[in-house]
Amino acid sequence: MLNMQQATVKFADSVALNGLTLSVEEGKVFGLLGPNGAGKTTLIRSLMGLQHLSEGSIRLFGDMLPGSASSRTLIGYMPQLYAIYDQLTVRENVRFFAELYSVPSALINDRVDELLHMTELDNKADAILHTLSGGMKRRAMMATALVHKPRLLILDEPTAGVDPILRIKFWQWFRKLCDQGTSILVTTHHINEAEQCDDIVFLRAGTMIGHGTPQQLMDEQQVDNLDQVFIRLAEQTEVQA
Amino acid sequence: MKSVLIARRLIREITRDRRTLAFFFLAPLIVMSLVYFALLEPSSARVALVTEGTMDLFRYDLERTLEDEPDIELVSPDWELPEGYEAQKASLLKWTRSGEVDAILYLNTQLLIDRFDGKPGTVNLFLEGSRPTRTGAALDAVSSAMDDLGSAMPVVIEASCSSLCANSVNNEAMDLEKIYAYGDEDLDIIDFFLPVFPPFFVFFFTFILSAISFQRERVTGTLERLMMSPIHFADIVIGYVMGFFIFASVQASIILGFVLYLIDIPFTAEQVFVLVIITFCLLLVGLTLGLLASYLAKNEFQAIQFIPVVILPQIFLADMIWSIEDFPKVFQVFSVILPLTHANQAMRDVLLKGADLWSIADSVGILLLMWVVLVAVMSLVAKRNA
């Protein structure tokens, strides 16, 4: 599904991605973990062609280039910020994105209802976005990212600033979507919650410092949670450097 | 047509924002009314009466007549009038230029001689001329006082004069000669300024609205989501133009209607049609320039900085209030690239000179050309960023 070779992104005064080589299979919940500033957002943006690579290459779904028209329709994207229209109602927002992605008009109503139901926003469907809480906005954003039944759903810090109950729900939804055939790529700096991923990568200062299933990584480091894994891995890379 | 989608969304967003909507439609009306009254309300003008020779004898009566006029204030500076007509005229011009008075009404012996000769005779009015409202007030007051001034003039009836002779007493109206220190006799002030309101407001508001909404779309990240979706950048731009076009057209109609209602000049349906075309072209330019400005801006502050950068030069250099001919040559050349220069020109031609579509085709052509260039620049910038 995703194949990166030596992907590097340099900014004027920093290196956000440092020669990342990585491949991710389809049909999984893939977690991209790391502290703030690790380069998670930069990696995601380069997957979608929003950020140019300084070096290296990325291919999606076989041989598609990031940002190509064909790859764009296959991806659903939920950015880190509240990128949604504040003056529109939840339903209007979801409809807008459905029409944007050319969902056939006969199917739109059902699709919108289905997503509002899934994100438990049925009774807020006609509320204007800026009247909603942060958690509701996040759910509405998720609905807008899913309208066109993407093959890959990319979520950048969906659980940042979200209450614990909703965080658990989000992970349940990811699992359910994955079971229904949507691959998930999710970033988070709440490292422990990524135990529910099938596959995870630890990122630190633009470098990959660990890759595997949560269980594998915990076994390797002989600890019982992912936070500890990250701390061990970070210490080891520091020693090497 | 994905652009329809964008347009519909924008319309929805804006109609929900009542305050912006009110600002958009009411602000021009309020500002126009203020300017209208500011220009309409005649400020009282300071007028000095200067008499010479035998005319001094009638000074008292003349002063009474002028004092009856409501819009002028009669002042009497202690000037020393030199001998000889030409020298007097030079002094009067100098005094007028000094700004101490707005106008000087000058009556000399020659007037009396002419009147006795049965000629109308000439009254000289020296006008400062740079402040149109004051000049207008002085001019209005003196013109309306002319008849009374005439009757304040002495008539000479000889003892031998029969009733027939008495009837032949000179009652011809006197000629009024206006001498301007600055400027010249112009169009009515209000009529001259009214035509530039619609282009200014349409341009100003569409520019701001499109610059800010597009900036917001960028900052919140929704633009990135649009770019990620299967939509062309051109569709987004066209969608913006279509969405705002609705509001801008309603706004333009209100402003045009208001101006046509205020303006003191008869106009035809064809003229109104031509005005609509000019407004439409300007609207396209304003919208696209707004998008470009916010596209070039890195953040909200930079986007806001574009507002004065784009608007201020046009207030000064687009022949709105100050004539561009009074500026150095460099500015005159520069003014050619300002959209409002062409819109103002065309609006005045149509409303004041009754020009038809063909005679303002060049202005319309230039505006459309500007639009095409802006769209091209916009796509280049977008491509570079992508």
Ligand SMILES: Nc1ncnc2c1ncn2[C@@H]1O[C@H](COP(=O)(O)OP(=O)(O)O)[C@@H](O)[C@H]1O
């Ligand atoms: N547009 C940019 N210009 C300059 N530096 C950037 C830019 N975007 C990100 N960075 C830098 O790249 C690094 C990684 O940022 P980011 O990918 O946002 O991290 P994360 O999403 O993991 O918190 C940070 O040091 C950040 O300062």
Ligand SMILES: [Mg+2]
């Ligand atoms: Mg981030």
